[in-house]
Amino acid sequence: MPDLNDATRGRILYGGDYNPEQWPEETWQEDVRLMRQAGVTTVTVGVFSWARLEPTPGGYEFDWLDRLLDLLHAAGIGVVLATPTASPPPWLGHLHPETLPQAENGTTVWYGSRNQFCASSPEYRRRAAAITEQLAARYGQHPALTMWHINNEYGTHCWCDATAAHFRRWLQHRHGSLEELNSAWGTAFWSQHYSDWAEILPPRQAQYIRNPAQLLDFARFTSDALLECYTAEHAVVARHSPGIPVTTNHMPFWRGQDGWAWAKRQDVVALDLYPDPDDALGAQYGALVQDLARSMAGGPWMLMEQATGAVNWRPVNRPKPHGLTRLWSLQAVARGADAVCFFQWRQSRQGAEKFHSAMLPHSGPDNRTFREVTALGAELDRLGPAVSGAPVTAEIALLHDWDSWWAGEQPGRPSQLTGYQETVTAWHRALWESHHTTDLAHPAADLSGYRLVVIPSLYLLTDTALDNLTAYVRSGGTLVCGWFTGVADHQDRIRPGGVDARLRELLGLAAVHHWWPLAEGDRVHCENADGTGFDGALWSEELELADAEVHARYRSGELAGRPAVTRHPYGEGTAWYVSTQPEPEALRTLLDRAAREAGARPAVEGLPAGVEAVRRGELLFLLNHGPQQAKCEPPGEWEDLLANRRADATVVLERHGVAVLKPVGA
Amino acid sequence: MPDLNDATRGRILYGGDYNPEQWPEETWQEDVRLMRQAGVTTVTVGVFSWARLEPTPGGYEFDWLDRLLDLLHAAGIGVVLATPTASPPPWLGHLHPETLPQAENGTTVWYGSRNQFCASSPEYRRRAAAITEQLAARYGQHPALTMWHINNEYGTHCWCDATAAHFRRWLQHRHGSLEELNSAWGTAFWSQHYSDWAEILPPRQAQYIRNPAQLLDFARFTSDALLECYTAEHAVVARHSPGIPVTTNHMPFWRGQDGWAWAKRQDVVALDLYPDPDDALGAQYGALVQDLARSMAGGPWMLMEQATGAVNWRPVNRPKPHGLTRLWSLQAVARGADAVCFFQWRQSRQGAEKFHSAMLPHSGPDNRTFREVTALGAELDRLGPAVSGAPVTAEIALLHDWDSWWAGEQPGRPSQLTGYQETVTAWHRALWESHHTTDLAHPAADLSGYRLVVIPSLYLLTDTALDNLTAYVRSGGTLVCGWFTGVADHQDRIRPGGVDARLRELLGLAAVHHWWPLAEGDRVHCENADGTGFDGALWSEELELADAEVHARYRSGELAGRPAVTRHPYGEGTAWYVSTQPEPEALRTLLDRAAREAGARPAVEGLPAGVEAVRRGELLFLLNHGPQQAKCEPPGEWEDLLANRRADATVVLERHGVAVLKPVGA
Amino acid sequence: MPDLNDATRGRILYGGDYNPEQWPEETWQEDVRLMRQAGVTTVTVGVFSWARLEPTPGGYEFDWLDRLLDLLHAAGIGVVLATPTASPPPWLGHLHPETLPQAENGTTVWYGSRNQFCASSPEYRRRAAAITEQLAARYGQHPALTMWHINNEYGTHCWCDATAAHFRRWLQHRHGSLEELNSAWGTAFWSQHYSDWAEILPPRQAQYIRNPAQLLDFARFTSDALLECYTAEHAVVARHSPGIPVTTNHMPFWRGQDGWAWAKRQDVVALDLYPDPDDALGAQYGALVQDLARSMAGGPWMLMEQATGAVNWRPVNRPKPHGLTRLWSLQAVARGADAVCFFQWRQSRQGAEKFHSAMLPHSGPDNRTFREVTALGAELDRLGPAVSGAPVTAEIALLHDWDSWWAGEQPGRPSQLTGYQETVTAWHRALWESHHTTDLAHPAADLSGYRLVVIPSLYLLTDTALDNLTAYVRSGGTLVCGWFTGVADHQDRIRPGGVDARLRELLGLAAVHHWWPLAEGDRVHCENADGTGFDGALWSEELELADAEVHARYRSGELAGRPAVTRHPYGEGTAWYVSTQPEPEALRTLLDRAAREAGARPAVEGLPAGVEAVRRGELLFLLNHGPQQAKCEPPGEWEDLLANRRADATVVLERHGVAVLKPVGA
Structure with missing residues (x-):
């Protein structure tokens, strides 16, 4: 299978989305001239061109794209060619309203924006396949073609009847029988037993809390349904372009798609990344997303979209001060990116994103932004030979799993204040601030190469994952396991005893008497064995230990005197348990200590803060x-x-x- | 008619909801063994069993329930048998979507949670009657049967066309003629005159503020429509089980059902009670709900549901520290409960409430919770003979009325910051903190047995209620009447003069020139006749007195110098008026003074705080x-x-x- | 064409809405007696009388209105007669659900409140024309008739299919061809190209940000569609009543209607005005609305509705202290009102607005409110001869435009914290506090009569407006131009360069590198050339000057050292640019300085604050x-x-x- 190296060929790709259909053709010449000036090697074309390529049903117009690709090729600029299926033309929704998504409450989500398609709609799929086939047949061998880009930021959910039918087929495949489904969903609760497949629906608007296993399976299904759309188009373009890698761009740390499953089906992993320039921890957020992208890819990856300045979708969209675009671009390269691209090349004059910054802003090339863009292009060109394809090696793995995210963030849980992403971010930050490079890994992945494995909080752990963790520690690994972990099985069934018995044995715990979430703004004071102290937030637990050592105890609140952080030698290894969310400095100290005990070392010692x-x-x-x-x-x-x-x-x-x-x- | 004594027979019932359909039958044996260990006398079975009892339309399966009831009976455990009609199986909504509720905006509320039935749906009622008939015929004479439990926490509202038709029938009965309805609803305002019954709808989504009398009648109708569902099932089970009391469980201080009307149709009054363990005033909230339950019952009542620890529906669900379950259970007994039950016996592994605590938690019997549950069972067993059936006598009545709640909390009122429940809670708290035991009473109830009557705020008072109050004070009673009272008649028509003339005469007021609500966080300072002072919140009034004495005056704000609290000898009695919401300590002092002047005494004097x-x-x-x-x-x-x-x-x-x-x- | 003088005839009209259909006819006699006592000259009748005038389809009942008008006329009270079309009777929505509005998500907005009509519904229009024709034919020559009042507070939006068809016709008229529409809406973005008119819809519920030009055109269309309803009824009544002026009442500073366009079609400009008595800046808000009303009218105007005390639609509805009704009424007279009216004469006992205050409150005539109302009537009677018809002359114009409001407050803009009305209010306040009288003017209006023109912020400026501004300054005018102005053209297309080249030349700016909105609560410090300083809020800009002088520089944040406020001599005049929102005192100082330099003088010098x-x-x-x-x-x-x-x-x-x-x- 082709991969990113087939596109980079020793370079760091540089460029961005290019939407020439928004401009008269005379502007294209200026665009190409300025692209060359800026060091652009690669542009993504066609992401939102369906209505231009097929302005009426079945009436294709490719001439303009022929001219464009030839123009770009003549200028030495490679093309990432997109299938335009993220945004069907109005005629599709008009002729086939059944292709439009329906919201949870059954109302229609109309055209007039983007992403208005139901992934389960046969008509949408048929039309998407047709335009993809046309594109691939025409440009599959075009010399400018560097990569295929399928759709864009897959993310639309739908609750319509076609989705219901598709969901039922998916459930039949997953669960086999209605009896198994009823068992997996716990339909004995609240009289939800299904007597016929036809009764089963997506989790639509309901009177009160909906079935959590149904919500979990619907999240899985939606990720899979969108992935089916992806793979169908991937297959078409790959058939016409052997050797050309295929990708799609994920939104950063995005709940809606199981990144581990998707990455297996992509030749190239590509992510979009938009930290808030006003966020003091924006760089750490960037590092987290970059580490995830590299871990999904298993090597170099593509930064498909970022902004040169402000975005347009925040309440307040702050631009980037001088140097920040360069800093964050090189950070991505440091963490494994072999392509640094932007949305978009030329800032739009019209449409919903006309205030989203671009490489070439409204005020034209005589602008601070364009000058910085040009300088960055030159630097990336210089770095390419030393960097492209080089690996980033991490000694630490942070376990991350969409299944647990979906299951753990449902209504009816102990605390709505806990957030999966916030917890992962806090633990990643602790390691990042100590200059430890961290991979993200699936809980069932091979962990033998890591000196330290950390679990911020994985509410759901499968049997396979639990056995994997046990084996890892038994053979000498170090695990630091955070609160509210190992509670549910793969169908969100609570494990006997409230926490899985294997995990309790691994951690040296006898029982968790109560999950004890903290109120908003509340803190619980803890004291380490050495007399130092720290505050915990969000969460605490009424633990009863088996043979774990107490590393820290609660010293305030209802749990005063009881264990807060424990340490347990197990087999050849060690397993820590952290039953509260320590304040940042305490978590950093704890994880750094565990890392060093496990033999992991930061990239450099003794750096100044920041x-x-x-x-x-x-x-x-x-x-x-x-x-x-x-x-x-x-x-x-x-x-x-x-x-x-x-x-x-x-x-x-x-x-x-x-x-x-x-x-x-x- | 049977009553609670027929179930208690000298005991305090102890137990909880038991949902054996969630567990394999081998677990039932362990359940019964542990129930006996915990002193459980009574379990509620079948609340959510419809789909298990009738897995396909008309296909009943009772074998499992036969075995269960026999097992429980053999162990000496009584059964409160529930009709399962709160949660119809998915097949009902699938075959008959018209049984599903519709929201105000016309969208469907689907199955997949619970309570998805339209109380006005003929098909729902037919199916509910059928399963109830089956259950009652089969188990109506079962020796384990202690009580019947109808449905569960009735509360679903619906705005569908079947509801509209039912609402029209209800309105025809209430108002007689279209002319009367137009008059009662004031349809001359905003051109809302109805020329045909067929035009009348539930108050659906509208452009602006909806007709308040329509909203009021719709609240009454919905309570009555649900009560019809209750009484229909009650009649079925009573026919099969003479001598067995029948109940349903109300949510605590619940706006959706007129408790006074419902209590008349129930053999036993049962309430659910879930104070937040994190709420410093949780105990007072409990006392209020318990006083209401006792007042509705006119004697002992049943605590049908409470939690041993955390619930699952708050933003943060805090468990109960050691001793709190016992404390709050015995509080209920003190205030008249002859049954102390929990939701639920065994904590669910699946479903929306799997994090709701239970008597037997996920971590099993070797758990602090289960030990406390067991100890409590023994204590209740010991207390039973001395307590069961004993009365709680109150010298004070706090007037409470759902009609006024519904009418007084509508849009378009002087202040959206005022809340009916908050005001009642504040006044009840003032009496509770002085150790006065308080009944709640309907404004038209016989008040002659009370030394003091307090009205926190009753916006709507009927002619009957006004005459009742006048007669009560005239013959020597003491009334303390809070702000914004007696403003509207039974159809939410403003009384001539803005406040009913009878009430003004009783209180010695000439006029209220303006309702003067306070802004959020604002306070108005008041000075008592003795020179002491206090702050009022939420509300004030520009009063003009007739012959009332001034007890306190406003000393800040636009009303400085004008009367705030007045006292008026009337007939043989006394009527106070409190035109602002005094801060808690001031309200406590005021009500305690009025109580003592009226001859009411607290349970004990000189207790430490708390x-x-x-x-x-x-x-x-x-x-x-x-x-x-x-x-x-x-x-x-x-x-x-x-x-x-x-x-x-x-x-x-x-x-x-x-x-x-x-x-x-x- | 008739105008307000035809109604006032040397008086200041005094009165309010009178809804006699809410009361028995015996009450009418008391009403008229008290009206005379209060000095009422004019009442508005029939605003919500459709259901009373046409209780069944086509079955008219006018007898009661005959009697009422005769009664009023006999008492010397003039009548503003309203068409009742704001609130169709329930029978219309029942027989013709297609006349009911649909929300963005396609759900129906039912009757049961008011304003439940779709302005594009042919059936609604037909029925509205018919009742209007009946009314006009019967009362067009009635001697009590003083003025016609069409509908009430036009404001309903609708997204239904009839609206879609109407919207398409409107678009065909505006854009001519589908090609032009696609160009104007920028449908090349996100693949929104329309291939057939039939595909075009109102901007309904969508997956993400909707097309901003579509939203802009829909705002224009809705204003025009409602205006069509107005003009159709205007034409009917004018035909029957030559010489009688016609009006409708606008909500104060209301986004939904283009006031400049509407005012052209009205004989009399009438506005409603409800400042919050609790708002320390309520008087300034009043002044702004009054200045707008006068500017729309080009002379005297009518205060159609205000409250004697509390309204009913705020979260907390505070009444007015003694004297405030008089103060604010005379303020309106000072700013050009020749009619001072209230909603409403007699406070309703029922309906959604029963807590809205009135001239005659619930507590009757022996009430502070009624006494103040009576005193005010006498004063207005005394002032009439000296005031009625007299002009208010302003030397300053503040430019205001609904197009820019609509285009500038869309999603996807640099900051959601900026609000059009808030910005206009802040700039108007600065002038008001310096006692400068300010007109509001359309950006393309003749500005030659003004010494100073200020633009708080006009995101959208048409070519005509830009040329107008340039000509104004070139011939000696002074312009103070606020931030984020001149960015978009009439179709919300970003101007080449990001800010229009003409405006940049006028202001002496070379480029705006970045819009730099400030985070919530953030401030940026600025230093004037004279060393004094001030803080800016909400907004800042990375400017590059051409030949403007720097008046103030940023001294904190990322822009420290760069220009904040500039001044640019241009032709015979001067153009200032203010790239942040200065704190109130600084803005007052700046505008007062510019005004005085331009030769504008306040009404009086040296007044005490307030x-x-x-x-x-x-x-x-x-x-x-x-x-x-x-x-x-x-x-x-x-x-x-x-x-x-x-x-x-x-x-x-x-x-x-x-x-x-x-x-x-x-």
């Missing part, structure tokens, strides 16, 4: 996210690839500054 | 809701029924501690 | 909005018209006090 350090291949990236100049003294002798000279012993990073260092002699 | 005292029969219950140990010195000599020994002169109550004292020699 | 001064004709109104007594010393010698005596040199205004001064000898 500087991020990552190793990619033999290179060392230093990135200054702090508000001031920072001075770093990385041990060893280095060549500064961006400055193109021998680095000083003290590397000075201005605000938003970056150094890419290569060992002298390497 | 200790609640209630007399039931000759027993004195002391309940420590405070955070620390408390010492009480109740005058007289007492036997301590829980400790089973002579009580010390100083009764020491630990945190969450309870003493049940019986006069020595009684 | 006193408003306005000149109408030769009269000077002084209005005390402050919390205490205020002393004013207006230069010159004055007659005090309200006190009917020579004014002292020091005019003492009590709280809520007013003086109307006439130059001695004038």
